[in-house]
Amino acid sequence: MTSDVKTTRSEAQLGGSALCSASKGRALCQASTVLAAHATPLRTRRGQAVALMFEGGETAFIVRAGVLTLQVTMPGTTRQVVAMLFQGDVLRSSFAPPYAEGALVSAGTGEVWRMRWTACAELAAGDPAIALYFDDALANQMARQAIHAAALGRFDCEQRVATFLIELALRTGVSTSGGGIVFDMPFNRTDIADYLGLNPDTLSRIMSRLRTSGLISPSERSRAVVSDLRALAALSPAARSLIEIHGDGQGDPAACKTL
Amino acid sequence: MTSDVKTTRSEAQLGGSALCSASKGRALCQASTVLAAHATPLRTRRGQAVALMFEGGETAFIVRAGVLTLQVTMPGTTRQVVAMLFQGDVLRSSFAPPYAEGALVSAGTGEVWRMRWTACAELAAGDPAIALYFDDALANQMARQAIHAAALGRFDCEQRVATFLIELALRTGVSTSGGGIVFDMPFNRTDIADYLGLNPDTLSRIMSRLRTSGLISPSERSRAVVSDLRALAALSPAARSLIEIHGDGQGDPAACKTL
DNA sequence: CGCATGTTTGAGGTGCATCAAGGAAGGTGG
DNA sequence: CCACCTTCCTTGATGCACCTCAAACATGCG
Numbered sequence: 001m002t003s004d005v006k007t008t009r010s011e012a013q014l015g016g017s018a019l020c021s022a023s024k025g026r027a028l029c030q031a032s033t034v035l036a037a038h039a040t041p042l043r044t045r046r047g048q049a050v051a052l053m054f055e056g057g058e059t060a061f062i063v064r065a066g067v068l069t070l071q072v073t074m075p076g077t078t079r080q081v082v083a084m085l086f087q088g089d090v091l092r093s094s095f096a097p098p099y100a101e102g103a104l105v106s107a108g109t110g111e112v113w114r115m116r117w118t119a120c121a122e123l124a125a126g127d128p129a130i131a132l133y134f135d136d137a138l139a140n141q142m143a144r145q146a147i148h149a150a151a152l153g154r155f156d157c158e159q160r161v162a163t164f165l166i167e168l169a170l171r172t173g174v175s176t177s178g179g180g181i182v183f184d185m186p187f188n189r190t191d192i193a194d195y196l197g198l199n200p201d202t203l204s205r206i207m208s209r210l211r212t213s214g215l216i217s218p219s220e221r222s223r224a225v226v227s228d229l230r231a232l233a234a235l236s237p238a239a240r241s242l243i244e245i246h247g248d249g250q251g252d253p254a255a256c257k258t259l
Numbered sequence: 260m261t262s263d264v265k266t267t268r269s270e271a272q273l274g275g276s277a278l279c280s281a282s283k284g285r286a287l288c289q290a291s292t293v294l295a296a297h298a299t300p301l302r303t304r305r306g307q308a309v310a311l312m313f314e315g316g317e318t319a320f321i322v323r324a325g326v327l328t329l330q331v332t333m334p335g336t337t338r339q340v341v342a343m344l345f346q347g348d349v350l351r352s353s354f355a356p357p358y359a360e361g362a363l364v365s366a367g368t369g370e371v372w373r374m375r376w377t378a379c380a381e382l383a384a385g386d387p388a389i390a391l392y393f394d395d396a397l398a399n400q401m402a403r404q405a406i407h408a409a410a411l412g413r414f415d416c417e418q419r420v421a422t423f424l425i426e427l428a429l430r431t432g433v434s435t436s437g438g439g440i441v442f443d444m445p446f447n448r449t450d451i452a453d454y455l456g457l458n459p460d461t462l463s464r465i466m467s468r469l470r471t472s473g474l475i476s477p478s479e480r481s482r483a484v485v486s487d488l489r490a491l492a493a494l495s496p497a498a499r500s501l502i503e504i505h506g507d508g509q510g511d512p513a514a515c516k517t518l
Numbered sequence: 519c520g521c522a523t524g525t526t527t528g529a530g531g532t533g534c535a536t537c538a539a540g541g542a543a544g545g546t547g548g
Numbered sequence: 549c550c551a552c553c554t555t556c557c558t559t560g561a562t563g564c565a566c567c568t569c570a571a572a573c574a575t576g577c578g
Contacts, residue, residue: 072409074496077418080409095401099499100409121394125387128380135380138397142354145404150331150339150359152411153456157534159336189557197412199535204558221543221556237333240358416566448525458567463526480524480575519578526573533566541558548551 031130034123035062039113044068044106046186050114052093052104058117061091066110067172067186071194073101081195083145086171090137092117108186108222143245147238152197155237160196161206162235163242165216169226170246180217180227290389293382294321298372303327303365305445309373311352311363317376320350325369326431326445330453332360340454342404345430349396351376367445367481402504406497411456414496419455420465421494422501424475428485429505439476439486 044050044066053059068085084107085091096102106112124131151163173181193200210216215232217225226232233239303309303325312318327344343366344350355361365371383390410422432440452459469475474491476484485491492498 070405072405074406074409074413074500076496077409077413080412082405082408092398092401094398095405097402097406097497097500098503100406100497102405121387121390125384125390128384131380131384131390138401139351139353142351142397142401142404143356145401145408146329146331146341146354146361147333147356147359149341149404149408149411150333150336152408153339153453154333154336188555194412200557201536201559202534205534208558237336238356238359241333241356244357459524460526460568461566464566467526522575522577524573524575526571528571529569531566531568533564535565536563537561539558539560541556543554543556545554546552548549 031127031133034127034130035113035115038119038123039115042112042114044110044112046106046108048106050104050106050112052096052102054114054116059093060115060117060120061104062113063087063089063091064111064113067107067168068110068112069105069107069191069195070096071103071105072097073103075099079194080197081191083141083148084167084195085141088137089141090134107191108184140245143241147241147245151238157196157198157202158206158209159236160198161192161203161210162232163238164192164196165210165224165226166229166232166236166239166242167246168224169229169232170242173226176225178227180225181229182219182223182225185222185224290386290392293386293389294372294374297378297382298374301371301373303369303371305365305367307365309363309365309371311355311361313373313375318352319374319376319379320363321372322346322348322350323370323372326366326427327369327371328364328366328450328454329355330362330364331356332362334358338453339456340450342400342407343426343454344400347396348400349393366450367443399504402500406500406504410497416455416457416461417465417468418495419457420451420462420469421491422497423451423455424469424483424485425488425491425495425498425501426505427483428488428491429501432485435484437486439484440488441478441482441484444481444483 039062041064042050050061050068063085065087068091069081070083070085070091071079071081073079085104091104096104120134124134147163151160155163168185169181169183171183173183176182187195189200189203192198193203196203207216210232211218215226215228215235217227219225233243236242298321300323301309309320309327322344324346327348327350328340329342329344329350330338330340332338344363350363355363379393383393406422410419414422427444428440428442430442432442435441446454448459448462451457452462455462466475469491470477474485474487474494476486478484492502495501
């Protein structure tokens with residue numbers, strides 16, 4: 001069983017989709033067979049919105065693959081992408097504030113498990129491994145929310161962009177032969193800007209600047225290449241935190257070795 | 260039992276310290292006697308930092324009275340107050356991101372229950388009421404984090420200040436005879452600025468503007484008076500969300516009646 | 519009183535948003 | 549195959565919201 005897990009994990013890495021931290025990954029594995037039996041798997045595509053409420057009740061979602069975003073639009077303002085959700089992350093309907101046009105949107109292709117919240121709570125009550133999985137997933141998400149808040153409140157635009165690129169690179173990147181990191185970019189310019197609290201035009205300018213200074217490589221649409229992670233990390237005050245949270249020694253080895 | 264809870268709640272209101280939502284309040288009441296037996300109560304004072312780690316292990320905190328803040332300082336940046344924690348809120352050490360100088364600081368006088376996280380998890384595993392309490396507290400906090408992110412990312416400075424004042428007024432305010440709302444202001448100018456991602460000077464200017472336009476009243480230090488909540492709510496895109504989350508029909512009646 | 523701490527307010531600078539024009543990539547129909 | 553459209557990205561010019569700095573003003577305390 002344990003060796004099974006390890007195999008799965010390294011396969012996932014080779015495939016370019018890093019799993020969560022070791023402890024989290026293990027808890028998820030124990031929990032996943034039980035959860036799978038009670039959840040409805042949903043396949044999602046780029047831009048697809050997943051209804052937060054299901055059958056009129058509180059609903060729980062578990063991200064299985066891909067990247068999803070939780071977005072919120074307060075009346076009279078533009079959209080804010082509140083969080084990026086990766087594999088293993090958990091979302092309850094009530095995480096979206098009321099009267100705020102909350103939406104769960106798939107960034108690229110992905111898979112989500114959906115179940116009633118009450119069913120989720122019962123499973124957690126009956127199985128400590130599941131409860132632990134949920135608790136740890138939420139703690140991890142809370143810490144990421146804290147980083148995001150610090151970025152929105154205190155980082156200048158370049159720092160924000162660097163932070164975002166590092167986050168995606170650590171989570172979904174694979175190292176290239178040239179020492180860089182490649183990853184799918186499931187967001188368009190506007191999505192990123194809404195995540196970072198920036199203007200799309202400003203974002204574009206910063207990306208150009210990073211490109212000319214060689215930190216990222218010009219790349220085809222929907223694919224990004226970080227050519228100098230170390231230099232990028234030097235730009236982001238949150239770099240060490242992100243490496244600890246996302247990389248955690250489990251991500252692509254090159255990504256961590258570089259630093 | 261139910262009437263007991265009600266009595267306690269209205270007493271707390273008269274005392275100026277609103278409890279959480281009805282369901283949360285009830286779950287907390289059932290859970291509190293059990294939790295109390297396993298937690299160490301800490302009395303905190305203005306500006307006091309509470310160590311996030313206790314005996315070297317993951318720790319859980321439950322806010323019993325007062326307001327606390329979770330703050331984060333990423334290397335090379337200024338402090339960001341990531342969240343305000345009110346009565347009933349729950350915090351785990353791991354909610355603070357690593358390498359970010361996380362700190363739990365009491366804003367005014369308060370009380371916190373502290374216990375080992377493992378003990379907390381065991382109690383939740385053994386008692387569905389406690390598990391429900393934790394789950395709901397965290398869901399509520401997540402929703403507030405979403406609002407905070409939207410404010411930091413998308414509100415202009417006046418909207419942020421209005422949002423902050425409404426949040427505190429709904430949580431800790433008592434209505435005055437003049438139709439206003441009074442509440443303790445346990446934060447100084449810098450604290451508020453760091454919560455809202457603003458410059459203290461800018462904040463001061465906005466407060467002056469709100470004062471001259473009559474939305475808030477000049478008041479002695481460490482006490483604030485919102486004289487026109489409706490007008491303040493009109494300034495904040497998050498007003499309705501906050502009323503639903505914080506006021507919830509349970510706060511000061513005047514506060515909700517006004518809207 | 520004199521000092522420490524915190525707030526207000528003015529003058530000036532800047533980082534980012536806004537607006538607008540142009541370009542690249544992909545899709546569609548002739 | 550090319551013209552044409554749509555969508556998305558880039559980049560320049562300009563202005564404003566907010567930051568920064570500094571001086572004056574309160575407030576509390578030994």
